[in-house]
Amino acid sequence: MCETCGCGEKEHDHEDLFPEENKRLVEVKQSVLQEDRAFAEKNRRLFKERHITCLNVVSSPGSGKTLLLERSIVGLLPFSAVTVIEGDQQTTRDSDRIRKAGATAFQINTGLGCHLTAKMIHEVVSSNVPPENSILFIENVGNLVCPAMFDLGETKRVVIMSVTEGDDKPAKYPFMFYSSDICLINKMDLLPYVDYSIDTALHDLKHIKPGIEVLYLSLKDGTGMGGWIDWIRKTHNNRP
Amino acid sequence: MHELSLSLNILDLVERSVDKEKVRQVYEVRIEVGMLSGVDAGYLEETLKMVAATTDYSKVRWVMTQKGASGYCEHCCLQFPMMYLWDVCPRCGRRAGKITEGDDVEVDSIIVLE
Numbered sequence: 001m002c003e004t005c006g007c008g009e010k011e012h013d014h015e016d017l018f019p020e021e022n023k024r025l026v027e028v029k030q031s032v033l034q035e036d037r038a039f040a041e042k043n044r045r046l047f048k049e050r051h052i053t054c055l056n057v058v059s060s061p062g063s064g065k066t067l068l069l070e071r072s073i074v075g076l077l078p079f080s081a082v083t084v085i086e087g088d089q090q091t092t093r094d095s096d097r098i099r100k101a102g103a104t105a106f107q108i109n110t111g112l113g114c115h116l117t118a119k120m121i122h123e124v125v126s127s128n129v130p131p132e133n134s135i136l137f138i139e140n141v142g143n144l145v146c147p148a149m150f151d152l153g154e155t156k157r158v159v160i161m162s163v164t165e166g167d168d169k170p171a172k173y174p175f176m177f178y179s180s181d182i183c184l185i186n187k188m189d190l191l192p193y194v195d196y197s198i199d200t201a202l203h204d205l206k207h208i209k210p211g212i213e214v215l216y217l218s219l220k221d222g223t224g225m226g227g228w229i230d231w232i233r234k235t236h237n238n239r240p
Numbered sequence: 241m242h243e244l245s246l247s248l249n250i251l252d253l254v255e256r257s258v259d260k261e262k263v264r265q266v267y268e269v270r271i272e273v274g275m276l277s278g279v280d281a282g283y284l285e286e287t288l289k290m291v292a293a294t295t296d297y298s299k300v301r302w303v304m305t306q307k308g309a310s311g312y313c314e315h316c317c318l319q320f321p322m323m324y325l326w327d328v329c330p331r332c333g334r335r336a337g338k339i340t341e342g343d344d345v346e347v348d349s350i351i352v353l354e
Contacts, residue, residue, distance in 0.1 A: 030352055
């Protein structure tokens, strides 16, 4: 049966059912991301007014986002309060880990969603406003595609690439690396055991985003953490 | 699959743009997908059909148009067409200061039946 008109024929053209004189054009010309962008601006304004540095941490699953945050909390707490918003499809495992590390944590479960949105962040920060002059981390859903196009109102976007993922990630997922301000190359302790070329990764990364900053980390043994904490504190002190 | 959440945004936008009292049916929705938006027009059309299937918009024709991208060179004040995020200014060889067009998804227009 034709689904459009319900006749016994197979699906067919219905131009005759909809004469031109009955049609009217409604001009819209609006971005599909308009609402998201408005929430991102609200978040940015709130962060600015309260002197909050918000870091949106993105990467593929398993690259070390949660461990980075656990280690960062330990390094930052002597200087600043730390709040973390965790984004995962399901479970509160990450926010449980963050609370154990000593920071305030909020968990957003996105269900079928593959990324956080500015509206989700706004719902959290407007009812649980982070302390003034503090650091707010957002751990986005592990995914190198979708979170790239959603501005959350963050101060900086931090992308993690671990050496076990392969050196072709920047070339394969350019939007994520293009939209990030700093790239952390993690699991450097495993470099001798994997086929990962730092030169290849850097070549592609700098081709996509010439000005991106790069830091090398091994979260397992703490190598590079000092530089990372310094970078956060410098970013916080120099925020506009 | 961010096309799924964009599809929900599009349905919202269509809902807000038409006066349901005066409109018999939404016939067609024209969507412009920027070449550098990071959105696949084919996926978007499929997810739109999927999310609209149980709504008043199940019979809508979703018409996708790919919109070209352009960038602006802040050194030469030159506007130029872009294919990739990393394209350089054809005059001075430096990176585009900003993408000025083609990095967004827009509902251009809606055709309604009265």
